[in-house]
Amino acid sequence: MALDRSDVEQIAHLARIALHGDDITATTDKLAGIMGLIDQLQAVDTSGVEPLAHPLETTQRLRTDAVTEINQRDALQAIAPATEQGLYLVPRVIE
Amino acid sequence: MQWEIVIGLEIHAQLTTASKIFSGSATSFGAEPNTQASLIDLGMPGTLPVLNAQAVRNAVKFGLAIDAEIGMTNVFARKNYFYPDLPKGYQISQMDLPIVGKGFLDITLDDGTVKRVGVTRAHLEEDAGKSLHEDFQGMSGIDLNRAGTPLLEIVSEPDMRSAKEAVAYAKTIHSLVRYLGICDGNMAEGSLRCDCNVSVRPKGQAEFGTRCEIKNVNSFRFIEKAINTEVQRQIELIEDGGTVIQETRLYDPNKDETRSMRSKEEANDYRYFPDPDLLPVVIEPAFIETVRGELPELPQQKRERFQSEFGLSAYDASVLAASRELADYFEEVQRVCGDAKLAANWVMGELSSLLNKSDIEIDQSPVSASQLGGMILRIKDNTISGKIAKMVFEAMADGEGDADQIIEAKGLKQVTDSGAIEAMLDDVLAANADQVEQYRASDEAKRGKMFGFFVGQAMKASKGKANPQQVNQLLKQKLDG
């Protein structure tokens, strides 16, 4: 499936990556090459094959419901770009 | 044109667990911002989720209570989108293989009819955090304490045909999750949140109209108002020649209107895929049987038992069984006093109005079930009359003690000694000699009206303590000779 410029812009938006002008052209070219590689799979007959999500087909282990975490806010917010009154700050969220 | 309303609800119930669904952080409400947000909840690089067994148990409990198929192999998937209250940039949820499959719920409508509403599925997922919009120099503040709180998203079929049905369904779910002890049902704290999918179609048309989803409606009253408002909007829009666009809307209770949430509109491509950090959850049949054994008596079963065991009416039974706490209270009153009808009357009457007036829940009632039962016993053994009982009840509500203490302290014991009542009646008649004369001169019809006057005087003279039946009987004898 060939990718064009507008596909690339759409994907970049979905992935929240800013792309401008020449970036879009260069990215479209490179992505087209990669898509050419992965499109090889389209020809493979996989009818009747179950998808494999995990190599070891085991099951989920469950955790006992217990509080094991303590408040580490100060330490964890020390590495945050912007906080105030214990909150992470972001540009205004509009709903 | 006649319009038919079609409603489906998605109810998010916060599951009552001590810790979060994928981390060991506490889930308590109201903590200081981000003090219950651990490495995992914050989506720190390199952290991994581990599933909470209690969340699984709670979901299975719900599934069994609505006769649903349990997803013996259920899978967690990632729902990818960017939002500041979603730390990892994806929500761990379930998509193709949810833990609870198709089930149903019977709801009782106001007119007493029972309607069956289908539940499409219920799946486990993690809650998001909260954006706080107070002004931080044009910024929003993000609190991630709630991020990772376990949710059960219960999706109904589009089976409801009015806002009232939707409310009845929501109330039934609310009651059920509280019965099961899997959610505290506290809507003010957001423990139970409701998204309403609403569409209209011309009556008789088979296919559904385009639906709008009203997000996060957080009280039963608002569910009804939001749906009605949205229905009105859609009908007016169509009748004016417009078309309904499928979108997410927000209900504004202050303006009583819904408005489009454009910010959440754009390109919703969630790119679901199985979460590679979590393996398929396999539910063993033995586990299901264990959980089945732990199920409490459910509202429906309780209603039926209240009718058959206590002879209550369908209405009384459904009111009393509506919440587990109310039902337990009623049963305790009944156990103490041995009279289900009186117990039901008092619980649904005086007690309910007391709770309503003070805006408190039954578990905070100032009058305990055993106190109320004890008081009813005194009615039954004629120690007090029903009227005096109301005084006693109020005194109990004010914390003046048990019925017996109050009756004793206030001297409210009913007078049943015929001699004493007769003597008191003689005094009353003597003091009202003119009226006695008038009474005796009147015909039967007029006498009937005047009789009440003498009863009133007599009860007043006894300060309400004389047994009313005896007063009636003896007074009749004396006046009519």
Add this chain to the structure above:
Amino acid sequence: MHEKTLAGLSQALHSKAISSVELTEHYLKRIEQFDGALNSYITVTPELALEQARVADARLAAGDAGPLTGIPLAHKDLFCTQGIRTSCGSKMLDNFIAPYESTVTARLLAAGTVTLGKTNMDEFAMGSSNESSYYGAVRNPWNTEHVPGGSSGGSAAAVAARLCAAATGTDTGGSIRQPAGYTALTGLKPTYGRISRWGMIAYASSLDQAGPMARTAEDCALLLQAMAGFDERDSTSVDEPVPDYSAELNQPLSGLRIGLPKEYFASGLDTATADAIAAAVKQFQALGAEIKDISLPNAELAIPAYYIIAPAEASSNLSRFDGVRFGYRCENPADLTDLYKRSRAEGFGDEVKRRIMVGAYALSAGYYDAYYLQAQKVRRLIKNDFMAAYEQVDVILCPTSPTPAFRIGEKIDDPVSLYLTDIYTITANLAGVPGIALPAGFAGDLPIGMQLLGPYFSEARLLNVAHQYQQHTDWHTRAPAGI
């Protein structure tokens, strides 16, 4: 001192021939002297290392020491190390001081190892040449015009240049084995789930696996012993007993069935590499192994399947880098979308952005079935190939890469040609089976690597086979000139 293998250093420490502090100082000096040219470390932690060395010496003196106590290691810079920058080779995490410790590093610390620093890597482990690092390309100590491989290129170069006794790496599509092959090291990718992923910054969660990179199989056995095991914080780690890897090393190879997959000896394989593998086959025959031709018929589908699955998982795993709670945030974001888009555009390098976008596309509405689901089905075909092969043979032998290390810059503008260098390693990640890379010869001054793959949880057997080979060959004993 640095001539010794890890096992040799361990003996020297236990016999008190050297102290851990001396050894640590020695490596720190070498790093200072040689790493300017190689760029194998992103962060060196001398104070911490010396402090740990002092503690290790005390343990050694008290007789409370294990085989790894006092051994100076370097860690790939995607293992979270509490209080130390953990950059993942990215500008995005250039300022990220990890607030917690990964299970791998915690276990190695508990065993008494010393942390010399954090090694360079392809950004977010996405690469096969270590050229995508924000901190610059790493040079191959055997020939500094050439790449050391990737993504664990810093670890490979550091061990090969004797700038640490051994190092940790991670392998998502060959990121331990391919650089080990390019630098004449022994590197093990264990069975998926054998080592906890807690604290290891994820690239592709269903493929990522940590492992040791060292000079010999014997050294890898010692490291794996400490690294392996169930971890309740990683749901995908496996609760299987950990065998005594060193105890198995000396098992004889007679009767060992070795399979040669014909698909891995087809066109595109460099002659010197083919010759080296042929010589290794002879060596194994001499040691009593039985050689069989086998087929992995779907092997050629591994690269396209991998370049759907890994980017798909990565596109989601890397969404958390949004400039809100940690990591890089752009200057003066105009609004929320701008914050996301510029922080990510400025914080991530080109290859990372490409893979995120490929992954987002493969998962997007309308394409999921054609790409992601199809890739997962192909993944099962590849796993089935291995399961069928292991009915006939005990281990599979093949090259680690089609050619020795290529020149820096050679493939930088052609992502697809770079992807193809992992053609022999990727299948093991898709199937989740273990693999070990070890030196099998040289093409001029450039090492040639070979790879042994085994069934699930056959690490002990792979280490044994590699060790026996190393008892009879000397490729692993050679050191790059000039350092």
